[in-house]
Amino acid sequence: MTMLHVAGTTRTRTPRPVAQAATLGKVMATPQVPLLLVLSKRFVTPLYRATFLASAASYGVLRWMNVRPCDLETLALKLGVQGKEDKRRLRAWLEIGVRLGEFDKHEGCYRLKSRSAKLLARMKHDALAAALEEIMHTHVPVLLNGPKMLRTGERFSMADQDGSVIARSTRVVEPLVEAAIDRTLERExxxxxxxxxxxxxxxxxxxxxxxxxxxxLAIDLQDEVARQAAKNIAEWGLTDRVEVRAGDLRTLDLEPQFDLVTMHNNIYYFAPDERVAILERARRLLAPGGKLLLTTSCKGGHIGLDMLNLWFEYADFGGPLPAESDLVDQMTEAGFLDAHAQRIVPGEQFRAFVGTNPHAPLS
Ligand SMILES: C[S@@+](CC[C@H](N)C(=O)[O-])C[C@H]1O[C@@H](n2cnc3c(N)ncnc32)[C@H](O)[C@@H]1O
Incomplete structure (x- = not known):
């Protein structure tokens, strides 16, 4: 039995014979116990709950249980778990979900119990479920390993991000990006x-x-992300209007034929000293008079954005979120006319940046 376990159980103990009460008194008088109680309640259990929910969302368990309660055999089948021993391990994992209050069990079937589990299980909250996964897969590792990585010189790479999770989690800012598109996109x-x-x-x-x-034409650097986007475009019935390709802006070789180039939530995938050059590349793909619409969160936002910055500090590509005035200056340096930032909603560090490609070629 660990001290943490003692801390978690002592409060609910019923009075026992004198000897046991004396032992309990002694344990409780240990200076660590009050701290362990606080740690357990305020940090450890919420961390277990968040990790469990991220995992249950990630493997589809929340979604299946949202449709109907599932017994062990059904979940094992859906997860591809075979063999008696691994099914026993799966049961142990599910029982932790019950213990944490995320699930409950009724007539041999597991059901969603907590409000958080029920909300995250809904398709309309998929971006939040993906954001929780992203936190576990990127924010937690940088917090945990940052000092060690400085000692070893190790850095995160693009492969440490799950592109398909990021593609879903970025949708938390969907209403803001849509508002920016509404303001800029020509309709006539x-x-x-x-x-x-x-x-x-x-x-x-x-x-x-x-x-x-x-x-x-929609491009994405990561093959698997581009493949999923192409699949989505087909499902949405847009293949006759939208082509999707895997491609890298830095090497993209296309005629300057576009009326609008958009870059949503990815300027921080480029290092600050690379940004003028990539903005110039984007500009050179525009027809004369064409526009760039770039949306991004900027410096000074909530803690989640600071964590994103921290992750990129420890990555071998990209950089921090931009400061609004720096990005406007970089767009101007890249040759855009009337480069400016638009605030989308008050109180949010999310901005739309718009600039125009000149009609006459720049000398
Ligand atoms: C945070 S995601 C944003 C995805 C999408 N724009 C959105 O807002 O939902 C950033 C995307 O930019 C892509 N990306 C990064 N560098 C790129 C480059 N050099 N060329 C093309 N795509 C790139 C990544 O592969 C990733 O899918």
Whole structure:
């Protein structure tokens, strides 16, 4: 039995014979016990709960249990767990979910119990479930390993991010990006759009719904992300208007034919000293008079954004979220006219940056 276990159980103990009461008194008088009680309640249990929910969301367990309660055999089948021993291990994992109050068990079937589990299980809250996964897979490792990584010189790479999770989690800012598109996208005339770093493709879909004559090329650096985006575009019935390719903005070789280039939530995938060059590349893909719409959270936001910054500090690519004035200056340096930032909603460090490609070629 660990001290943490003692701390977690002592409060609910019923009076016992004198000897046991004396032992209990002694244990409780140990200076660590009050601290352990606080740690257990305020930090450890919430951490277990968040980790369990992230895992249950990640493997689809929440979604299946949202449809109907599931018994062990059903969950084992869906998860591809075979053999008696591994099914026993799966049961142990599920029972921790029950112990934590996320699930309960009724007539041999596991059901969602906590409000958080029920909310995260709904498709409409998928971005939040993915954000929780992202926190576990990126924010927790950088907090845990940061000092060691400085000693060993190890850095995170793109492979340490799960592109498909990030493509889903970034949708937490969907209403803000959509508002930025509403403000910038031409509706009266056909528009040729290039979206760089398209993720799931949701913003191309939105732009296509705002302007029914819009056609688009959507690219993403990561093959698996581009494949999923292409699948989504097909499911949304947009293949005749939207082409998806895997591609890197830094090496993209296309005619300057686009009326609008969009970059949503990815400027921090480029190091600060690379940003003028990549903005210039984006500009050179625009037709004369075409516009860049770039959306991003900026410096000075909530703790989650600081954690994103921290992760990129420890990565071998990218950099911190931009300061608003720095990015406007970089766009101007990259040759955009009238580069400016727009606040989308008060109190949020989320901005839309817009600039225009000059009509006459720059010397
Ligand atoms: C945080 S995700 C944002 C996805 C999407 N734009 C959204 O807002 O939901 C950033 C995306 O940019 C892509 N990306 C990063 N660097 C890129 C590059 N050099 N060229 C093209 N895509 C890039 C990543 O692969 C990733 O899918």
């Amino acid at each position: 005339y056909p528009v040729r759009l290039l979206e760089i770093g398209c993720g799931s493709g949701v913003y191309v879909r939105y732009a296509a719904s705002v302007n029914p004559r819009l056609t688009a």
